[in-house]
Amino acid sequence: MVEARRASTRWATRVIPFVLAGFVGFASYVVVKRICLDFFLDRQQQSGTAVAFLVVYSVFLFLALVSYARVWAEIQRHPGAVPLGPNALNQRKPKKKGRRKSRAHREDDIEAKAYDSRPDSNPDSPGLEAFYSRDVFVCKEDGLPRWCSTCCNWKPDRAHHCSELERCVLKMDHFCPWVGGIVGETSFKFFIQFTFYAAIYWAVVIIAAAYGLSSSINSGAGVDGFFIAALAIGAFFELFTFTMTGTAVRYICINLTNVDYLKSKVVVHxxxxxxxxxxxxxxxxxxxxxxxxxxxxxxxxxxxxxxxxxxxxxxxxxxxxxxxxxxxxxxxxxxxxxxxxxxxxxxxxxxxxxxxxxxxxxxxxxxxxxxxxxxxxxxxxxxxxxxxxxxxxxxxxxxxxxxxxxxxxxxxxxxxxxxxxxxxxxxxxxxx
Ligand SMILES: [Zn+2]
Structure with a gap:
């Protein structure tokens, strides 16, 4: 498991799932109990409407949860981090037992400058053969692969260094505390599936709350504050998940990651x-x-x-x-x-x-x-x-x-x- 360097980021990734669970729990209470069961079924006697909302809501909640679990697990188990070079490994070893305060990090950074972070001068440098045993690889002007001076390794094609993890990551896309860490080659597919199902899920919440609200007003039952709260929360999350899905689909279609895209107009390989x-x-x-x-x-x-x-x-x-x-x-x-x-x-x-x-x-x-x-x-x-x-x-x-x-x-x-x-x-x- 590769953890974030900053304590605040590590805590954010641990706390956020519970915050999300809180919002989903509240939305479920409003849609299932207050809108479907209490309002449409008991008060309005519209069992068809109640069942339809319940089924659609359950299906997309399930799909969103499964894809969330998948992207989360993948990010923890296979973040796609490139193995560290021997110099970086030696340097980082004592850190595991050491303190995790920000001061300790600053000291580590100073120590870090002392070790040799220049490209490995050994012709048999570990990992180098993986490049020249292929017919094409990304290099620098001198024909050597790209070198990461922090990880002390040769950067595989399309890998980028993630400063949050202090590691190079294959096809790094972005660091996302919402899904527990770095989104890259191994997790991007599951990430987009999650944002897609989450966008549909929140759309269902919005439609159920808006329809419940208008029916409630029309039937003279008045305005239920819970319906409005669910509508507002739904709209908030819909904005993020819908935008994320749209952006991610676009990156997939042009075969660029978030990181690549920032420089895509001016990059020369x-x-x-x-x-x-x-x-x-x-x-x-x-x-x-x-x-x-x-x-x-x-x-x-x-x-x-x-x-x-x-x-x-x-x-x-x-x-x-x-x-x-x-x-x-x-x-x-x-x-x-x-x-x-x-x-x-x-x-x-x-x-x-x-x-x-x-x-x-x-x-x-x-x-x-x-x-x-x-x-x-x-x-x-x-x-x-x-x-x-x-x-x-x-x-x-x-x-x-x-x-x-x-x-x-x-x-x-x-x-x-x-x-x-x-x-x-x-x-x-x-x-x-
Ligand atoms: Zn690196």
Whole structure:
């Protein structure tokens, strides 16, 4: 379980469910007891109206509660936090036993500055292989993946650092104390299902209270203050849940998270796209070859961009084969490499059929750890980028297969490329 850094946030996430339960309890009392049973059934003798409201109310209350429980549990159990790097782990260990006062945090922050938060200079840096074993990954101008200096880890594609949790989170969307923590890759689907059912639930409360109120006035029974209170509470929550649902549906359809969206118009992504081994730099792109030779920790080697890294140490033929070369390219401002089109974007998060869309059981398909091409499925921009930069095709990559004592160079068959997927998935599994 990953807890919020600030005590006030931790308490808010614990208290809010009880506050919500209080409002839902009050709404249930007004709709079920006062409106349906006391007013429509007993006073007005309108059993049809009473039963209709009771059924619709119960169904959407149930769906809202189930999806709330699901998003809450997912956020506690699988928040999608990226494992900390060794330096950050060592730094944070004593904290668990330590005090949790704000003063203690300030002291920790000062201590934190003392440890080495620079990008890991080890070519075998933990987690690095998970990037270059795929054909495409997000990088910086120098061809290295993005580094989080707080978590001391390489940031997976599309992950962002959450300052509330002090952790990097996969496809981080936003921190939401209403549902108990960070909404991201693992919980976004359940979050939107919850806001959707909650919006319908509060709409039912509003309709029941408004209809009860007008019937009550028309029948001469006067104005019931409880009906008005339920109407006001319903309107308040409807505003939030309806807006949240609308916003979330929009983000799904354009395949952006809340965090992505803030910079979506001006963002430029640097991507490492695999090219045949030993491909020289182009006139508009640099190349980088992995596994890296020794890196300079203080400043990323200028060799990395614009030039091929040359291997100064003699290596075996097999070591040579393990090398993978990537072109470092950048997108135009505002381009989204993961935009698959609205329907496929929707399916990548909500699932492939209507049962998945409506019920909070199966996780999002996009959280499956990706494939040998990339961590998240790439949209039509990917082939366009390869064409734009005139990158050579990776299917031309040659590989050497051992045949007795002899090493032969041979074009890689399709099947072998697929076999690699297993290895890559294992590497990814160690990430999450
Ligand atoms: Zn981080």
């Amino acid at each position: 640097y991507l490492a796209l695999r090219v045949p081994r030993g491909t020289p730099p182009g006139h508009n792109y640099g190349v980088v070859t992995y596994p890296l030779q020794e890196l300079s920790a203080s400043a990323p080697s200028p060799q990395l961009s614009g030039q091929t890294i040359t291997d100064e140490h003699p290596a075996s033929a097999r070591d040579q084969l393990a090398k993978r070369t990537f072109a470092i390219i950048k997108t135009e401002m505002g381009e989204n490499p993961w935009d698959l089109g609205p329907y496929r974007n929707w399916k990548s998060i909500m699932g492939s059929n209507i049962i998945d869309w409506l019920l909070p059981f199966n996780p999002s398909p996009c959280s499956d750890g990706g494939n040998s091409e990339s961590l998240y499925e790439l949209g039509p921009l990917y082939p366009k980028l390869r064409a734009r930069y005139n990158l050579p095709d990776i299917s031309d990559e040659a590989t050497v297969i051992s045949s007795g004592d002899e090493m032969k160079e041979k074009k890689k068959p399709r099947q072998e490329e697929e076999d690699q997927t297993g290895t890559n998935d294992d590497t990814q599994a160690s990430l999450e």
